[in-house]
Amino acid sequence: MxxxxxxxxxxxxxxxxxxxxxxxxxxxxxxxxxxxxxxxxxxxxxxxxxxxxxxxxxxxxxxxxxxxxxxxxxxRSAEVHHLVSEKLAEVDAHIRELGETRDLLAQLVGACPNDEASGCSIIDTLAGQPEQVVAEKKR
Amino acid sequence: MxxxxxxxxxxxxxxxxxxxxxxxxxxxxxxxxxxxxxxxxxxxxxxxxxxxxxxxxxxxxxxxxxxxxxxxxxxRSAEVHHLVSEKLAEVDAHIRELGETRDLLAQLVGACPNDEASGCSIIDTLAGQPEQVVAEKKR
DNA sequence: CTAAGCCTTACAGCAACTAGAAGGTCAAGG
DNA sequence: CCTTGACCTTCTAGTTGCTGTAAGGCTTAG
Known part of the structure; x- marks a missing residue:
């Protein structure tokens, strides 16, 4: 073919x-x-x-x-097993990371007034120093 | 500076x-x-x-x-809200997708004999036609 | 005979950087 | 005064895993 x-x-x-x-x-x-x-x-x-x-x-x-x-x-199937379980661990880690990101995004979305005014906690949070977000991450 | x-x-x-x-x-x-x-x-x-x-x-x-x-x-904070909630949806979708991948990988890892022999269900599954995995995905 | 639908190669471009080369600047130490 | 090392500058090229496009050849049907 x-x-x-x-x-x-x-x-x-x-x-x-x-x-x-x-x-x-x-x-x-x-x-x-x-x-x-x-x-x-x-x-x-x-x-x-x-x-x-x-x-x-x-x-x-x-x-x-x-x-x-x-x-x-x-x-040896053990070799295959090793490669695949490493990948599994990677994917797991990635999912956890994304989960944190999602939670933070959800927080932002929830806290934003979502109206015609300019005040916006999302903008404020994003403009903040890293530590602030990290701190929220830990909570 | x-x-x-x-x-x-x-x-x-x-x-x-x-x-x-x-x-x-x-x-x-x-x-x-x-x-x-x-x-x-x-x-x-x-x-x-x-x-x-x-x-x-x-x-x-x-x-x-x-x-x-x-x-x-x-x-208008609504514009910001819009962008961020779209991103939240994207991240959510990505997480779900990765979750499926993780479950399939976990299945593979669990089914592999993990020994010195050459027989390996992981290899067999990966070599299969797409439908087989899709079918497993649906279960 | 020509039009379509395959096939071939080769080069360029995508995202979002990162690495490296080649060189200018600046402050401290001998 | 000179050197050393840590900065800074620009420029080009490489990364990953493809995908798009160009320019041309083969094949088959009408």
């Missing part, structure tokens, strides 16, 4: 597939007589793997590692 | 301040006889404002809007 078919099946953009190839994340595919890239079912599996890994938040270098494990029948 | 002092007080990197200037987010500051940028307390307030707004997740263009409101004594 050609690249657009592989793209459709894998959920990646054709551009993205070429890009992955250009950064050596993917092996060079076989080419047809016309110079077109040709993909097999196994290649599509690999593309799917990458798409999912990216969706899970793994960056390109982490995908490289995961892909190496994926392709290596001698892998 | 010079730029590094303003940077320290505001919590922004000196490089970032110059960058903000280069994209017209900040006005050109006065310069000393030696060509060094000179900042006043009011400038530091503005820098703090930007730092906080960025930390709250506003992008540069949104910061431009917020900054205009900040500097405009004729602003």
């Amino acid at each position: 050609n690249i657009s078919e592989a793209a459709k099946l894998s959920g990646l953009a054709a551009k993205t597939i070429r890009y992955y190839e250009s950064i050596d994340l993917l092996d060079l595919p076989r080419r047809g007589a016309n110079g077109y890239r040709r993909y097999q079912d196994g290649d599509v599996q690999t593309l799917c793997f990458l798409r999912q890994a990216r969706q899970f938040g793994f960056n390109i270098d982490q995908c490289r590692l995961l892909l190496a494990l994926y392709k290596n029948p001698q892998r | 010079n730029i590094s002092e303003a940077a320290k007080l505001s919590g922004l990197a000196a490089k970032t301040i110059r960058y903000y200037e280069s994209i017209d987010l900040l006005d050109l500051p006065r310069r000393g006889a030696n060509g060094y940028r000179r900042y006043q307390d009011g400038d530091v307030q503005t820098l703090c404002f930007l730092r906080q707004a960025r930390q709250f997740g506003f992008n540069i263009d949104q910061c431009r809007l917020l900054l205009a409101l900040y500097k405009n004594p004729q602003r």
Whole structure:
């Protein structure tokens, strides 16, 4: 199959597939007589793997590692487990951080008069020195 | 004060301040006889404002809007309220999305044997077609 | 024969900085 | 007076993970 078919099946953009190839994340595919890239079912599996890994938040270098494990029948599942639980911890931390941000934003929204006047606690808070917000964060 | 002092007080990197200037987010500051940028307390307030707004997740263009409101004594607090509650909704959506990702990752971590053998449900799941994960997502 | 819809490469641009080079300025110490 | 180190200046290029655009070749249907 050609690249657009592989793209459709894998959920990646054709551009993205070429890009992955250009950064050596993917092996060079076989080419047809016309110079077109040709993909097999196994290649599509690999593309799917990458798409999912990216969706899970793994960056390109982490995908490289995961892909190496994926392709290596001698892998130890513990290695995979390690990578994934690290990512889980990262995502958890990110969520906590965003949660704090959300709470602060909600505070701002709640405290703003939301009217035609110029007085605005949001503006006042944002203009304040860092410590003020940090202090509120701790409460 | 010079730029590094303003940077320290505001919590922004000196490089970032110059960058903000280069994209017209900040006005050109006065310069000393030696060509060094000179900042006043009011400038530091503005820098703090930007730092906080960025930390709250506003992008540069949104910061431009917020900054205009900040500097405009004729602003209506409702405008500020609008911008901030939109951001709150965005952050909320982002958190929900990340929450789903986290749950899926936790599932993967839990299902992996985490041993010396090569069999690994994580690898298997990642290699699967999109629908499989989507289906799990819905459960 | 031509129009569309693929495919190819290569270069540019996005956000929001960050790093580095190459050089000017300033204050303190020997 | 000279040097050293910490500032400051501008400029260019790199980061991440693509995405857009241009300019051209292949393929297939009408």
